[in-house]
Every structure is written in structure tokens, then in C-alpha cells.
Amino acid sequence: MKRLAAAAAALAVCASGAWAQAEMRPSPYMTPPMTQAAALAPAVVPDVARPAPRDNDLPRARWENRSDGDLWTRVVLSAVETHGEELLDVVPQDIEDWCPAYAENDREDRAAFWAALLSTLARYESTWDPRAVGGGGLWYGLLQIYPQTAEFRKCRVQSGEGLKHGPSNLNCAIRIMSVTVPRDRAIAVEASRWKGVAADWGPIRTDWMRSDMQRYTRSQTYCRSLAEVRPKERP
Numbered sequence: 523m524k525r526l527a528a529a530a531a532a533l534a535v536c537a538s539g540a541w542a543q544a545e546m547r548p549s550p551y552m553t554p555p556m557t558q559a560a561a562l563a564p565a566v567v568p569d570v571a572r573p574a575p576r577d578n579d580l581p582r583a584r585w586e587n588r589s590d591g592d593l594w595t596r597v598v599l600s601a602v603e604t605h606g607e608e609l610l611d612v613v614p615q616d617i618e619d620w621c622p623a624y625a626e627n628d629r630e631d632r633a634a635f636w637a638a639l640l641s642t643l644a645r646y647e648s649t650w651d652p653r654a655v656g657g658g659g660l661w662y663g664l665l666q667i668y669p670q671t672a673e674f675r676k677c678r679v680q681s682g683e684g685l686k687h688g689p690s691n692l693n694c695a696i697r698i699m700s701v702t703v704p705r706d707r708a709i710a711v712e713a714s715r716w717k718g719v720a721a722d723w724g725p726i727r728t729d730w731m732r733s734d735m736q737r738y739t740r741s742q743t744y745c746r747s748l749a750e751v752r753p754k755e756r757p
Contacts, residue, residue, distance in 0.1 A: 581634035582742055583641035585650045590688055591641075594664070597689040598637040598696065603629075606696035609636055612704045614718060616711050619736050621745035631744035638742055639709070639719070640665070640695060642735045646725035652688035663691035667698070671722065675701060698722055 581599075585591040602609055610629045617624045621635045647666040648654035656666050662685035673680040677694035685691050699719055703709065708718030710726045725731045739745055 581637055581744065583637050584645055584738060585641045588650050590652070591650075594688055594692060595637050595641070597692045598640050599633050601693045601696035602633045602636050605693075606636075606700040608700045608704045609696070612707060614703060614709045615707050616709055616718075620709055620739050621742075622740065623745050623747045626747075627744060634742070634744050635739060636696070636699075638739045638745075639735070640692060642738045643719070643723060643726060646731050646735075647723065652691065653686050655682070655686070662686055664688055665691055665695040665723070667691060667694055671698065 580586075580592055580595050583591060583595045585594055588594075610632045613625045614620075620639070621627075624632060624635060627635070644650055644664045648656075648664050650664065652664050654664075654666065655662055659682070661668055662682045667677075667685050669680055669682050669685065672685060672694050675694070675698045677690075677697050679685055679687065679690040679694060685694065699722075702721045703718050706717035706721070708720075710720035710732055711717045712720070712727070715721070716727055720726045726735065
């Protein structure tokens with residue numbers, strides 16, 4: 523009997539020791555305690571897709587929230603400063619309706635105006651869809667250019683499929699405008715025929731569309747006259 527009691531006591535001691543060791547051993551299902559350094563470390567933010575920030579060095583354009591908007595603006599600025607530089611040398615007769623400060627602007631601000639104009643015109647031509655095809659397969663791309671017009675004006679891209687490439691379409695549009703605007707000294711003037719940009723683009727001939735386009739371009743800082751933007755003196 524004494525032997526049994528001693529054996530039971532020894533077994534209890536072993537069991538309590540094993541239990542203590544088990545309590546000290548960390549469970550694989552428990553989260554280890556956070557150290558102070560880890561607690562103070564900045565949280566890791568998951569890499570989620572966000573819209574690209576707007577390039578503040580670019581002038582405002584109506585397509586700026588589109589995924590390719592900044593690229594299109596750069597293309598227009600580059601085109602105006604190269605094969606479309608005639609646009610920067612002329613002051614259209616109806617420019618007061620579009621950009622009152624244009625005549626006094628430098629070439630950089632004049633180029634910005636043309637980017638704004640094309641961006642608002644493209645809204646009504648294609649809703650900024652470079653793959654748009656209108657007129658039953660006659661007009662293509664952002665500015666809905668007729669391939670025969672592209673060929674006549676010697677655009678680099680002259681096929682319908684090629685004109686569905688956004689930058690190529692914009693380059694062609696500038697090439698066309700650089701002929702018609704200096705020729706007519708106009709953006710949208712109606713006489714015996716529509717002149718300037720309106721000679722080739724229909725939406726600009728529609729009163730309410732033209733008024734909306736003019737409202738957009740006139741609202742840009744580079745189109746507002748100094749008298750308009752100068753702070754008023756206190757009484």
C-alpha cells in the first residue's frame with residue numbers, strides 16, 4: 523500500500539511538471555506578443571490601384587480625368603509647337619469669345635488654349651473614346667476625322683484604323699487646324715460658309731455646344747484678362 527501511495531505521488535509530481543512545461547511552451551495558435559518597436563512601426567498599406575495623380579505642370583484640359591488625358595495634353599502641346607506652330611502666330615478674329623487674354627499671351631499659354639479647345643471639342647465628337655467610329659464608318663477617333671481629309675492634309679496616319687490611335691488622331695487634328703485657322707483667321711465664324719475649326723468639325727457649329735466649349739476655355743486662368751484676375755482694391 524505504501525508502495526502504491528509513493529508511486530501515485532511520484533506520478534503526480536511528473537504530471538505537474540509536464541503540465542507546467544506545456545503551459546510555458548507557446549501554442550502554435552497563439553499570436554506572439556507585439557514588441558514596442560513593432561507597435562510603433564508604421565502600418566503597411568496594401569498596394570491597391572489608385573488613379574494616377576494629375577500632373578500639375580500641365581494646363582487644365584477637359585479630358586484630364588481620363589486615363590490617357592495627360593498624354594493627350596502633352597501630344598497637343600508638342601504638336602502645336604512643331605507642325606502646328608502657325609496656330610501660335612495668328613490671333614483669330616473671334617478669339618474674344620474663346621480666350622480674351624489670347625492676344626497678350628506668350629506662346630506657352632497660347633498652346634495651352636489649343637489643348638483646352640481640343641479637349642472640349644473631343645467631348646462632343648467622341649466622348650473621349652479614341653476607338654469611336656461615327657457616320658456609319660466615315661469618321662474615326664477622338665476628333666472623328668474623315669480619312670480622306672487626313673490624306674488631303676497630309677497627316678502621317680490616313681487610315682480609319684490608324685486614326686483610332688489617340689495621339690495620331692490629335693496630331694492630325696492639329697495639322698488640319700494649322701491650315702484652316704490661319705487661312706480664315708477664325709475658330710468658328712459663319713459667313714458664306716463656316717470658317718476656321720468649324721470648317722471641319724460639326725459640333726462647334728451647334729450653338730449650345732459652342733457656347734459650352736467657349737465657357738470652358740474662357741474659364742481657364744490663361745484665358746482671363748489681367749483686369750479680370752487682378753484683386754479688387756479695398757474701399
